[in-house]
Amino acid sequence: MTTSEFIDIIETINRILAALFFVCCAYRILYLAVPFFRRIRHRRPTTLHKFAVLISARNEENVIPHLLDSIRAQNYPAELIRIFVVADNCTDGTARVSREHGATVYERFNPNLVGKGYALNWLLENIRRDFGWESFDGYFVFDADNLLSPDYISEMNKTFSDGYKVITSYRNSKNYGDNWISSGYSLWFLHEAKYLNYSRMALGTSCAVSGTGFMFSNEVLKKADGWNFFLLTEDIEFTAWNVVGEETIGYCHSAMFYDEQPTRFDQSWRQRLRWAKGYLQVFRNYGAKLFLGFIRGKGFACYDIAMSILPAIVITITGLILDAAASVITVAAGGNALPIVLAAAKSILGSYIFLFFIGLLPLITEWKNIRASVPKKLLSLVTFPLFMMTYVPISLAAVFAHVEWKPIEHKAAIRFSDLK
Numbered sequence: 001m002t003t004s005e006f007i008d009i010i011e012t013i014n015r016i017l018a019a020l021f022f023v024c025c026a027y028r029i030l031y032l033a034v035p036f037f038r039r040i041r042h043r044r045p046t047t048l049h050k051f052a053v054l055i056s057a058r059n060e061e062n063v064i065p066h067l068l069d070s071i072r073a074q075n076y077p078a079e080l081i082r083i084f085v086v087a088d089n090c091t092d093g094t095a096r097v098s099r100e101h102g103a104t105v106y107e108r109f110n111p112n113l114v115g116k117g118y119a120l121n122w123l124l125e126n127i128r129r130d131f132g133w134e135s136f137d138g139y140f141v142f143d144a145d146n147l148l149s150p151d152y153i154s155e156m157n158k159t160f161s162d163g164y165k166v167i168t169s170y171r172n173s174k175n176y177g178d179n180w181i182s183s184g185y186s187l188w189f190l191h192e193a194k195y196l197n198y199s200r201m202a203l204g205t206s207c208a209v210s211g212t213g214f215m216f217s218n219e220v221l222k223k224a225d226g227w228n229f230f231l232l233t234e235d236i237e238f239t240a241w242n243v244v245g246e247e248t249i250g251y252c253h254s255a256m257f258y259d260e261q262p263t264r265f266d267q268s269w270r271q272r273l274r275w276a277k278g279y280l281q282v283f284r285n286y287g288a289k290l291f292l293g294f295i296r297g298k299g300f301a302c303y304d305i306a307m308s309i310l311p312a313i314v315i316t317i318t319g320l321i322l323d324a325a326a327s328v329i330t331v332a333a334g335g336n337a338l339p340i341v342l343a344a345a346k347s348i349l350g351s352y353i354f355l356f357f358i359g360l361l362p363l364i365t366e367w368k369n370i371r372a373s374v375p376k377k378l379l380s381l382v383t384f385p386l387f388m389m390t391y392v393p394i395s396l397a398a399v400f401a402h403v404e405w406k407p408i409e410h411k412a413a414i415r416f417s418d419l420k
Contacts, residue, residue: 024307032361034199040253046161049137051153051215052127053083055103056119058407060144061093063260067146068101070416076153082136086123089114094144115405117234121227133221143212145260145410147174147419155255156215164250165217166242168197168209174258174414176380177372181268183380184387185261186370190362193253201251206243206301208308209235213257220247231285232403233278236309240286243301244293256369258419260410269394271408276391276398283310348389355385371419 053071057064064085071083083103087095089111098105106126108119120141127133138160140153152169159167170193173186189210197207214235220242221227229237242249262268287310293302359381363370370377 027304028196031199032195034202035194035365038199038202040198040201040251042158043162046158048077048080049157049160050080050135051082051138051140051157052136053081053140053142054120054123055083055085055098055142055144056088056116056123057085057090057094057098057144058088058119059090059092059094060410061097063410064094064144065097065101066415067142067144067148068098068103070146070148070150071153072102073150073416074148074153075150076157081153082131084123084127086119086126088119115230115232115234117227117230120234121230124221124226128226133218136218138215138217139221140215141212142257143259145174146212147258147414147416149256149416152255152257156252159250159252159255160215160217162250165220165247166209166214167216167250167252168207168214169193169252169255169257171210171213172256172258172369172371174260174371174419175263176261176370177376178261178263180380180383180387181265182261182263183372183376184384185268187359187362187380187384188388190366190370191358193251194362194365197251198253200301200304201253205248205299205304206239207249207251208239208305209249211235212259213255231278231281232274232405233282236278236282237285240282240290240305240309243299243305244286244289246293246298248299248301258416262408267408269390270406272391272394273398273401274403274405276395277401277403279309280398351389352385355388356381358388359384 055064055067068083068085071081072078074081085095085098085103085105087098087105087107089109090107095105095107106123108122110118110122124133124139140156142148156167156169171189173182173189175182176186177183192210200207212235223245224241227234229235229241231237239249262271283306287306290302290306294300294306363377363381367377372380
């Protein structure tokens, strides 16, 4: 085989991979258009419900008081909200300050079963013992660094009254303007809210829970017999479990909360490595069920969630590895690897332009909601594609790395009033 023929084969494989990527993800282009043409409307009269708020916190004494204050400042009847905190393996004053700010606190010490999933399940078992799950209609889940807009629970309650048993919400960031890492996270979460979950909700398919800022009904809790989701990405596992079980997850665009994003690359690498490994775990456990569910007519959501948890990044990594290996082989054989290198460079440039556009849409439409100066907002658009591209080596490392859950330190101890 001549070098020219070898290069032709590599280019053909790259075209096939590009076509496969398009087939897998082309429907997302429709998602980008939906918010401009379809509105989400409430379908039923609003009924007041009683809620439990669940917070898993590990050494969060600096930030959790502000979350608790934002919950107590809700324009929803205070007697219908009860706050529960699990101080999970804490060595600081998290338990004490949580009690001082009106929460019912359970202290957990278990160095073996580590992670948010285990902490939430343990907390719910304590609630069942002391209050009974029937005491509440729904359960909110927040991280200790979150802050809620004053109408958050009342807006979520409207969607809950529409009949959705699992609901996620609009995720904004406290520290968008800190650096390229925090803005990268923030811009992606804004894209996820407006151009994924909003579109899914408007089209009547299932949304996806993302980490924090969501709720589930008492019926879902009993069906799952607690929070039995212990993979590294328990939120995605919870999403897949619901979609496989034909439960449509709703989205409330008018319920806004804020969280803090990492600013150091080592923290970001560790967190996203856990996410990437967790996606692999969820795909291994639920991938076949999701594809079979789609084939058997259980809904487009099965396909959508399956595409969300693995294939696109796998195709990207395969293409990059193929190009790198082909270049090495060509040079070793005395050939000219320049055409392959140029093709790879063209692919990277195309990815940058695509991701630039993905960041541009939420930057424009959510401009007023972004807490950052104009120069920092504009700069974030330039750096966003670079941030997203770092997922490639992270996802590749996740295939081979042993990953464990580790907490992320939060320092942005600000009140909701500081967000104005």
